Amino acid sequence: MITTTVAVIIAVVCVGLGIVLGKFIFAKDTKQQILEAENQAKTIVKEAELTAETIKKEKLLEAKEKFVQLKSEHDREINDRNRKIGDLENRAKQRESNLAQKESTLDKQLKENETIKDNLKKQIEIVNQKRSELEKHQEEHIKRLEKISNMSQEEAKGQLIESLQQEARTQALALQQEIVEEAKVKANKEARKIIIQSIQRTAAEQTIENTVTVFNLETDEIKGQIIGREGRNIRAIEAATGVDLIVDDTPEAIVLSSFDPLRREIARLSLQRLVADGRIHPARIEEVVDKTRRQLEEQIMEIGERTVIELGIHGLHKELVRIVGKMRFRSSYGQNLLMHSREVANLCAIMASELGLNPKLAKRAGLLHDIGKVPDEETELSHALLGAKLAEKYGENPAVVNAIGAHHDEMEMQYVISPIIQTCDAISGARPGARREIMQQYIQRIKDLEALAQGYGGVEKAYAIQAGRELRVIVEADKVTDGDSDKLSFDIAQKIQTEMTYPGQIKVTVIREKRAVNVAR
Structure with missing residues (x-):
């Protein structure tokens, strides 16, 4: 700072000398002017020196004040640091004292735990002794029971297990029947609701x-x-x-x-x-x-x-379109195949919408489900499997292929729409006026129903009524119990479902009646 000031003063002096010399150059005429110029220059130099000395003193004073201020701030920071160091030392000492207290407490707890372990070992030894004594008493008790009952432990266990199994079977059968009946009630209620809504929204011809x-x-x-x-x-x-x-x-x-x-x-x-x-x-x-x-x-x-x-079906292969048109000139039980397929397609779309599924996919599968009935060449495959093969050949969706092949249970159902196609096919074929049935076939189906029921033991008579929609089975009361009646009804229904082909559903009713007749004379 002082050096800069001195430089400024020297620059001013040089400027003044320049001015004087200029005047001197331009005033060469007289010596008087030269002397005046020298005097002025000396005066300017003195004044500049005085000014420089004054400025130097001022700057020295400012530097001293700044130094004093910086020193006081430094002392203050050092005091603060010393105070913080002292606080940290106090905290460290306090932590050391706390750790010492905890260490002493842990030593006491370890000693107490060792005492508890010793007590537990003694108690375990006592328990083991009592257990061995109890096992001896139990063996003696079992031997006494075997002498009294003249049966070994294994034989008694076998009889108990057999009686429990028989009781469990009876209870399981009753529970199974109850669960099945409850599920049927709920399922039939929901199924009827969906089916009725679907049928009401579909019009078909006889x-x-x-x-x-x-x-x-x-x-x-x-x-x-x-x-x-x-x-x-x-x-x-x-x-x-x-x-x-x-x-x-x-x-x-x-x-x-x-x-x-x-x-x-x-x-x-x-x-x-x-x-x-x-x-x-x-x-x-x-x-x-x-x-x-x-x-x-x-x-x-x-x-x-x-x-x-x-x-409204899009993207169908031309060959499949031709097969669909060919169905117009085919019939099944007198029912036109194209009309049947259109009816099934509409029913499937409605039912899929009611169940929250894809109606377009269901309608597509419903239309194509019987394409195996109009083959260009004769084959040994059933129409369901042949239809699935054709659909797969012409790039149909796997869900559609599975629905076509599984609508007569000839393939395993792998998609949700497969049972919908099967149900709608049954609705279209079983509705009144849909198909003609030959009288001989109808009579044979009735006879087969009655013969199936009479093949079970204890069945006295069997009658197929309501055009084969219900089968009433009368059993001998001396040979069949009430529990057996429930099982017999269930077994007959399952056998009909697996072995016979029929439209709609068949209700199986088993009747067991005990009559005691006497004559008063």
Whole structure:
């Protein structure tokens, strides 16, 4: 700081000298001016020295004051540090004293624990002695009991276990029956609610499909043209279409008979074209039948596409669309297969929505569940397994494949929608008016139900009532107890479920009655 001030003073002096010299240069005329300039320069130098001395003294004073201030602050910090060090020493001493106290306390506790251990060892020895004495008394007691009962310990244990097992079986059977009944009540209630809601929201038609088609004619003269010379035309039609033509006395009508609705449709359309054209001969018949078959294939594709669009199913393989259209010309128990599949698809979507599942996936599986019934080639597989194979081949969802294959319990159900497809298929097939059942098959099913129940011991009579919806079994009271009646009812229901095929459900009622009859004379 002082050096900077001195430098400033010297700079001022130099400036003053410069000014004086300038004046001296410009005032060369007279010596007087030179002397004045020298005097002024001396005066300026003296004044500058005085000023510099004054400034130097001031700066020295300021430096001394600053030093004194810094020294006082340093002393204050040192005092604070000494005070803190003293506090830390006091705390350390206090901790040492506390640790010493705890150490002495722990020594006392260790001595007390050793005393407790010694006492425990003595008590354990006493307990072991008493246990050995008790075992001896127990052995003596068992020997006395064996002498009294003339039975060994193992024999008595076996009898006790056997009696307990028998009692447990009886209680377990009663509990099982109670649990099953309670579960049935709850499950049936919820299932009925969902099924009724699904059926109420679905409208379906009664079956009217037959195995014959009546082809109407304008006049009976056309019958002769259809028959042809020596019957060559009718033989050509039957050979080309695989349909039997029945020409009888029915006026203005020919009956087309075949179990294959697709063949009947080809024969009907071919006859219609031949009659309209008027040229009926074997070559023309083969040409028209072939052309009709190709056009019907196009129609099948259109039917499949229209069905898929109406149901809102997207991304279905073209081959599966063709199979869906082909179902229009198939029937099962008189029920049209396409109408049945559409009905099942709608029921599945409704039921899946009620259960909070994916309705689109369920509808897709419902539509495709019977595609195995319309194969292009004959196979030994059942229609359910064949349908699952086709669906897997054309890239369907694994849940759809499993639902198709498991809807007749031929595959294990692995997805939630599989039982929905099975249920909706049963609803569509078992509803009134859905299918026709041959009388002989119906009677045979009733007989099989009664024979199944009569195969059990103690059964006196069995009656299938309510069109086979209920089976009443009358047992002999002397041979069957009340507990056996419950078990018999359960066993018969399980056997019917596993061995028989039936629509809907069958209620099994076992009746046990004890009558005591006397005559007063």
